[in-house]
Amino acid sequence: MIETLVIFLCCAGMLLFLGGMIGILRLPDAYTRLHMAGMLDTLGLLILLLGLVLYGFLHAPMSLLVQFKILLLWGFVLVTSPTATHAMVDAGVRAGLTPWVQPDAKRRRK
Amino acid sequence: MEQMTDTVRVVRTGEPVKVKPRRYDALISFVLRFLMLFVTWLILSGMFDAFHVSLGVACSAFVTWLSADIFPPEVRRFRKLRSLWLLTLYVPWLVWEIAKCNIRMLFLAFDPKLNDKIAPRIVTFKTGLRNELALTFLANSITMTPGTITVSIDERGYVSVHAFDEVSAAGLPGDMEKKIKAIFEEA
Known part of the structure; x- marks a missing residue:
């Protein structure tokens, strides 16, 4: 039963990672690609790590510290990821990179 | 797009109120x-x-x-138990919001007409928050939610956000600001 849950969580996490990666490749500019990158390291990482924590409980119940370390990993990423994303967007805006807009929206503005 | 400068001129009416830590x-x-x-x-x-x-x-x-110089004592905000309780409630709520946005983004990523459905834009709005910690909370929460990234935020409360499409632009600033306001008691 718990085995199935572990497999489901890990697969869902990897599906999110796959979707994020495909999104990064398909989107038109740096700003929109960052949105997809943010998807990877919030929910994708959380689900994947939860799967790993459950797996650890199942196969090595005494190694509680390892489980705490895995959860700590998500905490660190939760703090650093928005900072890094904001730094990249800020650098782009300061360097003068114009955000991509829909072509018809651009025509309407002109 | 106009170039952004590093210096933000803040016009203050009167001296800023310095709260001495107890x-x-x-x-x-x-x-x-x-x-x-x-x-x-x-x-x-x-x-x-x-x-x-x-x-x-x-x-x-x-x-x-x-680190005493980097993080000056500011426990005053969280001395009331109600603030702490609201903060504990805020974290699961934020994770749930992030999850909902993530799933919407996942469907978008596999959408064959991805580039027609997105509508990236920069949205600016003004919040009522003034406390630096509250502004940091708001900026980080916005960036963490997929679909919105904080471009800039200043101490007068002007926030500009890069939104991914119309749905994520419509959700700004929304409940997030209200909840942070309640935590920091800046009603």
């Missing part, structure tokens, strides 16, 4: 930070013999002392 604020702040560092040390080291634990105590105390 006598126990500094102590509570030190103790909390020390405990946080020490628990992290225990989890990461995983050795509970006298030598390693005392090493952890020494290191945590040293770092607490070093």
